[in-house]
Amino acid sequence: MKITYLGHACFTIEAGGVKLLVDPFLKHNPNYCDALWEQAARPDYILVTHGHGDHVGDTIEIAARSGATLISNFEICNWLHAAGVERFIDLNPGGTATLADGGVTVTMTPAIHSSSMASEGGDNIYGGLACGFVIRCGAEAVYYAGDTCLFGDMRLVDELYKPTVGLLPIGGKYTMDAEAAAYACNNFFNFRTVIPMHYDTFPPISADPARFSALVKKGAVRMLALGEALEI
């Protein structure tokens, strides 16, 4: 498995011959550069955790160019299908999609967060349940928590799927902060590697990843620079 950080909460995960792009917020990221777009291009699947703009991001454009299949909740799949995304797999928490090419599965997990899309008139359109994902391939399993607070049922994610790598938000305000994310690592999971995300993109979610690293007592924290990849 190869995990590449594309800024904010966007990653590509390449496993079993398929390329997954998660929460592709690229062009409106203040740290955007063309190299990130190149890495995001031509995914086989696009995973979207919830309806907020910093997660749906460039899904419509990338899906149109690549023909990628969207994996998201029922409501977001319907909304993006109406907006032109042709192929989708709609899940709800607990559901698993088995991907065509090589023994990769994507399971939708709960997250505690809101989910809505902004209409042109400024109203919020219902965006279903915010979620996370567990991506499994062989002996490896990646838990991508999504935007969420700390919650006790994260224990079940560990018990059921035994994730070896965790991608956790640490920016606070809208999600877990560094203390809460470290609590999850130390008490709920047995990650070999933890990658912090969803911090420092905007001033309200500034966080110190070195402090997060110091707080984590189980597993190694790996801070990925923009465009940097980790092979597991």
Ligand code: NI
């Ligand atoms: Ni959000």
Ligand code: MN
């Ligand atoms: Mn967010």
